[in-house]
Amino acid sequence: MTKTVTDVICPFCGTLCDDLEVVVSDDNKQLLEVYNACAIGAEKFLHSQAKDRITRPRMRQEDGSWKEISYDEAIEYTAKMLADAKKPLMYGWSSTNCEAQSVGSEIGEAVGAVMDNTATVCHGTSLIAVQDIGIPSCTLGEVKNRADRILFWGCNPAHAHPRHMSRYSIFPRGFFTGKGHASRKVIVVDPRPTDTASIADVHLQIEQGRDYELLDALRVAFKGEKLPDVVAGIPKAKIYEVAETLKSGRFAIIFFGMGVTQSIGKNHNIDAAIAVTRDLNEYTKAAIMPMRGHYNVTGSGQVWGWLFGFPYAVDLSRGFARYNPGETTSNDLLRRDEVDAVFVLGSDPGAHFPFSSVKKIYDLPSVAIDPHETPTTEVCKVHVPVAFVGVEIGGCAYRMDNVPIETRKVVDAPEGMMTDEEFLTHVLARVKELKGV
Amino acid sequence: METVTLTIKNQPGLYLEADTITPDAFAGKKAEEIVDLPVYVGREQHRLGDFFDVSGKAGATPAETKIVVGGDLSRVKRIGQQMTGGEIVVNSNTDMYVGAWMQGGKITVNGNVDAFAGTGMKGGEITVTGNAGNYLGAAYRGDWRGMAGGKISVAGNAGSDLGTFMNGGEIVVGGDVDVHVATHAEGGKIVIKGNAKSRLGGQMVEGEIYVFGNIDVMMPGFAYREDVDIEVNGTKGRFALYEGDLGERHRKRKGQKIYGKLYQLVKA
Helix, strand or coil, X not given: CXXXXXXXXXXXXXXXXXXXXXXXXXXXCCEEEEECCCHHHHHHHHHCCCCCCCCCCEEECCCCCEEXXXXXXXXXXXXXXXXXXXXXEEEECCCCCHHHHHHHHHHHHHHCCEEEEHHHHCCHHHHHHHHHHCCCCCCHHHHHHHCCEEEEECCCHHHHCCCHHHHHHCCCCCCCCCCHHHHCEEEEECCCCCHHHHCCCEEECCCCCCHHHHHHHHHHHHCCCXXXXXXXXXXXXXXXXXXXXXXXXXXXXXXXXXXXXXXXXXXXXXXXXHHHHHHHCCCCXXXXXXXXXXXXXXXXXXXXXXXXXXXXXXXXXXXXXXXCCCCCCHHHHHHCCCCCEEEEECXXXXXXXXXXXXXXXXXXXXXXXXXXXXXXXXXXXXXXXXXXXXXXXXXXXXXXXXXXEEECCCCCCCCCCCCHHHHHHHHHHHXXXXXXX | CEEEEEEECCCCCCCEECCCCCHHHHCCCEHHHHCCCEEEECCEEEEHHHHEEEEEECCCCHHHEEEEEECCECCEECCCCCCCCCEEEECCCECCCCXXXXXXXXXXXXXXXXXXXXXXXXXXXXXXXXXECCCCCCCCCCCCCCCCCCEEEECXXXXXXXXXXXXXXXXXXXXXXXXXXXXXXXXXXXXXXXCEEECECCCCCEEEEEECCCEEECCCCCEEEEEEEEEECCEEEEEEEEEECCCCCCCEECCEECCEEEEEECCC
């Protein structure tokens, strides 16, 4: 027999959908079916049932092959590597719960590590902009119930956050948005004709890398000042029209993604987008929100925010927290040879970092803690498989709008597997022994 | 003025944080005391003497102290950080934060400097004979009070984010610059003798930018006003004056809005 678990939280993207239904066997050993999730979310749940799943830690041998080791041996290797290093990098943290992030932070503090999360190649630049000029934001609930002007800038939720549009931004019928899609005007700014752009009322097909200029042009247009004939490939008449559309709404929301955070200008693009939002509040209500990727990257920023005062790229090597993206960010550290050991948890730099950085990970003592086999586990010396957070263990995660949601356990992890938090707790205890604290 | 000579003898495994290489830390000390000053490699504290040969002696005050640093310093950070007086001569390329939060005195680098040189600078002078990295004379992260005074001269090129949140002082770049110049500036003067790419004066409130070469893309928030004949750092010429950023907030003085000013040399 089977049973259905309702109101399950999806631990895939920052949308953190909370309406999934999962069918599991009566003994909680097998996960059979997933309903309501998008294709990516469903695959994450089902992948926990893979027959070829790695369930014990492995250590790389001289000849490149793996040798199975015990969790105790993996704890010893990890603790020793971190305690011996002068400046270890502890990277990742975005696909795990806040409880594990918190224990990891204690380890970082004990060994003088640089703590960095996936924001470093993602929305870290947004965080810099927020520090520079603040952010008028809101929750996704407010978007659903109030927003009638939706602007997607450099993001493509149709593929990256598949249920975002149906749950919050374009289609849902909210309290003040009873007509759903019909009550909203959707604007997409993207150099490519994406699937999101195809359902927009207006698609501004901007010249690549000219986002800052177009955002500035919108601010000029709001103030009724003169514009050049064409900005970023968009005729000025169109810019004045879009500015008017945004001003005439009751509630405007700007969602933005990698297209602006990681293209030329980076934090300045977001800085300008926040300034656009702030200007719009002179005429109507407006808010802006980053489309956070990993389901709990927002949470790791929250945890470090309250522990260290900085949301990512926190250098603890001198015993106090320092932060300066460009110096204390993972890729800069790796490529400049500033770190001498690499610890990765809940992320896949092997797949997402430049090759020059990945090569450094390969050359250094390195540990990857990840339920999956990934390009990162392929370049690390030790791979520690763990239970899936949000599937086999619960814990706190923060949605992209900074709303904390408690994820749920729906199925048992394979016999004898540790969770992130358990593994880290053991490492912390061993690090404290080695350091004599 | 007394002179202390430092010559690097051991390269650090990682990078060396040497914010003690300042006339302020050296003042009143003999060579045998200077070697005991702390420097850091990652979480480990070392003595300055573990990495440098030290000779000579410092003056009684920072203003009477000159430091000459030699050898390959490309893995040494924070030389001259927070110095208030005296002089440092660096005869090598060197890494980040040269003269960051500097308040007075003079630094000469005979080579290149990496990013964040002159961060949050308040006074004094930095001269670089080579190139500078990104964030030259910019504000520290999250600080809306950037460079407030002093002068930075770079003979070669500079990177991106030059003079972000600049409030005062002067930056002169002999060569070309990368994107984002004087973003959010509320004062100060930047002279670029070579070419600029784009995003000059974005979100600029006040201040002056002079460009002798080309600008690839002008910000839409800058409007052409008039041609003016002026002299800039010894170069007389006709400059096209643009004002902006029109999208940004601006103060009024005697009923007139004050804008950031961008001057571009008009080619004959």
